[in-house]
Amino acid sequence: MAGQSSGTESQVQLRQLRPSFSSRFKEFFIRHLQVFFYSLGLLSRTPFSTLLTAASLGIALALPAGLYVILDHAKQLSGDFDSINQISLFMKQDVSTQAIERLQKKLNAWPEIAQVKHIDRAAALKEFQENSGFGDALKALKANPLPHLLIVYPSLTHNEPEQINRLLADLKKLPEVDLVQLDIQWLQRLYAIIHIAQRGIFIIGALLALAVLLIIGNTIRLAIENRRSEIVVMKLIGATDSFIRRPFLYTGFWYGLFGSLIAILLVNLSLLMISNPLTHLSSLYNNSKLFSLGLMGVNTSLTLLVSGCVLGWLGARMAVGRHLKEIEPK
Amino acid sequence: MAGQSSGTESQVQLRQLRPSFSSRFKEFFIRHLQVFFYSLGLLSRTPFSTLLTAASLGIALALPAGLYVILDHAKQLSGDFDSINQISLFMKQDVSTQAIERLQKKLNAWPEIAQVKHIDRAAALKEFQENSGFGDALKALKANPLPHLLIVYPSLTHNEPEQINRLLADLKKLPEVDLVQLDIQWLQRLYAIIHIAQRGIFIIGALLALAVLLIIGNTIRLAIENRRSEIVVMKLIGATDSFIRRPFLYTGFWYGLFGSLIAILLVNLSLLMISNPLTHLSSLYNNSKLFSLGLMGVNTSLTLLVSGCVLGWLGARMAVGRHLKEIEPK
Amino acid sequence: MILFDQVSKRYPGGNEALSNVNFHLRQGEMAFLTGHSGAGKSTLLKLIALIERTTTGNVIIGGKNLHKVSRHTLPYLRRNMGIIFQDYQLLYDRTVFDNVALPLIISGFSSREVKKRVHAALDKVGLLRYEKKYPVTLSGGEQQRVSIARAVVNKPALLLADEPTGNLDPDLSLEIMNLFMAFNQVGVTVLIATHDIPLIKQLDKRIVHLEHGQLLTVEEN
Amino acid sequence: MILFDQVSKRYPGGNEALSNVNFHLRQGEMAFLTGHSGAGKSTLLKLIALIERTTTGNVIIGGKNLHKVSRHTLPYLRRNMGIIFQDYQLLYDRTVFDNVALPLIISGFSSREVKKRVHAALDKVGLLRYEKKYPVTLSGGEQQRVSIARAVVNKPALLLADEPTGNLDPDLSLEIMNLFMAFNQVGVTVLIATHDIPLIKQLDKRIVHLEHGQLLTVEEN
Ligand SMILES: Nc1ncnc2c1ncn2[C@@H]1O[C@H](COP(=O)(O)OP(=O)(O)OP(=O)(O)O)[C@@H](O)[C@H]1O
Ligand SMILES: Nc1ncnc2c1ncn2[C@@H]1O[C@H](COP(=O)(O)OP(=O)(O)OP(=O)(O)O)[C@@H](O)[C@H]1O
Numbered sequence A, B: 001m002a003g004q005s006s007g008t009e010s011q012v013q014l015r016q017l018r019p020s021f022s023s024r025f026k027e028f029f030i031r032h033l034q035v036f037f038y039s040l041g042l043l044s045r046t047p048f049s050t051l052l053t054a055a056s057l058g059i060a061l062a063l064p065a066g067l068y069v070i071l072d073h074a075k076q077l078s079g080d081f082d083s084i085n086q087i088s089l090f091m092k093q094d095v096s097t098q099a100i101e102r103l104q105k106k107l108n109a110w111p112e113i114a115q116v117k118h119i120d121r122a123a124a125l126k127e128f129q130e131n132s133g134f135g136d137a138l139k140a141l142k143a144n145p146l147p148h149l150l151i152v153y154p155s156l157t158h159n160e161p162e163q164i165n166r167l168l169a170d171l172k173k174l175p176e177v178d179l180v181q182l183d184i185q186w187l188q189r190l191y192a193i194i195h196i197a198q199r200g201i202f203i204i205g206a207l208l209a210l211a212v213l214l215i216i217g218n219t220i221r222l223a224i225e226n227r228r229s230e231i232v233v234m235k236l237i238g239a240t241d242s243f244i245r246r247p248f249l250y251t252g253f254w255y256g257l258f259g260s261l262i263a264i265l266l267v268n269l270s271l272l273m274i275s276n277p278l279t280h281l282s283s284l285y286n287n288s289k290l291f292s293l294g295l296m297g298v299n300t301s302l303t304l305l306v307s308g309c310v311l312g313w314l315g316a317r318m319a320v321g322r323h324l325k326e327i328e329p330k
Numbered sequence C, D: 001m002i003l004f005d006q007v008s009k010r011y012p013g014g015n016e017a018l019s020n021v022n023f024h025l026r027q028g029e030m031a032f033l034t035g036h037s038g039a040g041k042s043t044l045l046k047l048i049a050l051i052e053r054t055t056t057g058n059v060i061i062g063g064k065n066l067h068k069v070s071r072h073t074l075p076y077l078r079r080n081m082g083i084i085f086q087d088y089q090l091l092y093d094r095t096v097f098d099n100v101a102l103p104l105i106i107s108g109f110s111s112r113e114v115k116k117r118v119h120a121a122l123d124k125v126g127l128l129r130y131e132k133k134y135p136v137t138l139s140g141g142e143q144q145r146v147s148i149a150r151a152v153v154n155k156p157a158l159l160l161a162d163e164p165t166g167n168l169d170p171d172l173s174l175e176i177m178n179l180f181m182a183f184n185q186v187g188v189t190v191l192i193a194t195h196d197i198p199l200i201k202q203l204d205k206r207i208v209h210l211e212h213g214q215l216l217t218v219e220e221n
């Protein structure tokens, strides 16, 4: 290759020292591997400051990741919560038990409805006596004043407020039905709260994503500033921009990797810390698994790792791109 | 003062160049003021990177500040929420209206009780008919099966679960009372949720406080690293540690100040962004002010500013302390 | 090899560091550049290495007008030059070996070749035993010699040196000058800025003299 | 003023840079320190300025044993010394004026006094017109002279210089040496490490010669 010509020739010419493609290809992986470990070595020479930077990244990454875990679980949970939505159909007094059972079958076939439960008049009175708090008072009743009751559970795919409203209208049109009742207020409140939570999480998530980019970019920028003289020297002896850029990009990569590892650690620690009160809460709903979050899944962890590395690389790319042109030998 | 001796004397002696106290005092404020603006000037020479650093600090400061604003409001709110706790006292059938009014007065005097409302048998039946969903069915009743009802609102200072339980026990002992009822489950759920929220906020708050310290410390550390040669030169010509340290501390201060200004901006923007859905939620509770957060108060803003500056100064102090000893001329 | 055609250089500050310089250094020639402090010697060398650009006039290196060299091809041009700087420009967080190896690594030489050449270059400046040390642990003269080794390791076609013996004792200075002469013998074009008039008087080479940015005398030997 | 008593200095790397050096420079005396590259000249000066500490033996400056100087009093001791470094050690983000003013500001002089003294010092090295420029925009020799101005601005009792004329042309070198001699005339103790043997031969001062860390000859005039 060029540059390896022996020094004994009497005339040395200006050469285009651009190496041939084959030799570039041959050396490509070796060089990258070298820089890969060289940049790791540089970081390990200053373990304390590396840890500091990685920790700030870790915190910045941990927060959106933790929010994601909770949000993801909340989505599954909303199914359970929605079963709170139940519509009570009070039958007219004169409808026979057979007619009601036919109606129950018919409603069960509607796609909007997940399940229909029949509560017998007698059973309803008993339940009412037990649960209403008017127990003793109602024992004085001679005749059962209660009608038959059908409890309708809307299916999970039809529990948006407008869908529920449409279902209610349909149910009201049934000739057998005297009265339709739904705690629509509870539903509206739930949706309002979810709406706020979504917006809040969106704001926090956006802020934190920005923070990650800022912190990585800033760190790399300062690292470049710190190695300004090195860059100058490299340029002076004929290094190309991509050659100079490479160690910085790998540094960004390593920061991202370490940062996301710390983030995974933090998220799992936090999940463990809130698991006790969550179990307690779940037990209040007679369902010990209801709110349990467990640890971060393998998929989520991998996603976090990959996005950490990509963000690190990107932040470094942006910072290097901006600064490499500014730093010129004088 | 020493050092100002004229150069014409034939023998120059080693001097203790420690300036006299009076001249130190005289120059003290001028020097500090100079460094104050000098460090600001340094930052303004690189506006982009200053902004980057201040923005990462701002985000890190904004999150705990925002949580604080919400938490602070939630505390006031919990009063409103607790009024959901109400205890129903069902009177025995044979208690007279006068006796009930006497009891109402007596209970009103208890410190645990904020208010007692009397619901007349007839009014209760009417309300029941309207709200229970069994409306028409109950119209068939000949006699009013309902007892007199007293609704007790516990006072805000006595709404911890144990206190409520004690109150319930006391109320049960009253001779006129047939039945005492409280949706204790709702209360338990509320407290479990609050417990989780508190722990979550504690975790997030701790992480973010750590992040602020890390980011500032890291930034100052890199700034010091960047000015390593300056520190070496300063030491070589006889600058004391406190002289060298001063501009870095002011730099930390400025970063903290700018960071907290950005944080105030971010928090207020976020509050504006969630104010709409919050107003909507409030209207569902028939109280348009219930959840409204408004903007950050003057006190909170000032506290944020001061703590930003102090954190900046502290982070710089830590970073400089660690590194100033390491950097020695070679 | 090096052609200065009516070159002037005015720095942003307002100084005219070089005014209307015309000068030709043929391929394989060797010359010394002298002049008082601030005469413009370093500026002239910086124009050749494209560290600065001319204000007016053209610099032509190996037939290539430097006006036409883009940011992208600049690195490849610089690889043809060995440059010794007045302030050494070493990397202080790498060993002497790594510093000298840098130009070879940039050009993509194999590790075996790198090792062989670096050892040869360090041997020439008498610093082979220091290859594992860091520059800060070397004396001023030793650092200067490391920068010389780095400039010649790549066997460049053109060697530029700014005050290469400023921190060397007279014996060593002569030795280094002899090293440059040996390079010149095998065809390398050499241009050296120096204050050491007594030394170069002995060496029987062309002397280019600058005064306040103007080329005054071109002594040909 | 300066007393070396059986001083040895071994660097962590293993080099014995100075071995058993005994040497006395009286108050108001002036001496040149010579020796080949790596002989230990800079090391000797660094021991005096407490940049390095002796491995064995004592250095006594103005009656003060440097072993007994704590981290806390060190800055005040250094303010008595004007030191000119081989690599200038200027601050590149401050103007020439600010660089030269630094020792005065550190000692707490008033702004008026600072201005007067800095102008006087810059005038002595012929750089008054450059006071508002930044060091990077100066030539090598000009930077060297800025560092000389900074060293003398404080009128120190002791002046240490490491290769102060390495980047200066012969005329300017003589001028700077005369400046040092003028300081010596008014009682300042001066110690200068240099390679410029021809120059110092003319000057009729004591010459201290180092060879591989050993003090070989002490020529008294
Ligand atoms: N970047 C710059 N900006 C402004 N002026 C500059 C710059 N670089 C050099 N100069 C000025 O140009 C003139 C020539 O500088 P140059 O460095 O070429 O001198 P030199 O001959 O190398 O001197 P020396 O022997 O002291 O190194 C000097 O007066 C210097 O102040
Ligand atoms: N920090 C250090 N660590 C290890 N070895 C060192 C260190 N500083 C200097 N040395 C070694 O000590 C020896 C003397 O160095 P010194 O700088 O005193 O030489 P010098 O006489 O000033 O040389 P020059 O004229 O080249 O500046 C040299 O061999 C050098 O390699």
Ligand SMILES: [Mg+2]
Residues within 6 Å of the ligand: C041, C042, C043, C086, C162, D139, D140, D141
């Ligand atoms: Mg120069």
Ligand SMILES: [Mg+2]
Residues within 6 Å of the ligand: C139, C140, C141, D041, D042, D043, D086, D162
């Ligand atoms: Mg030296």
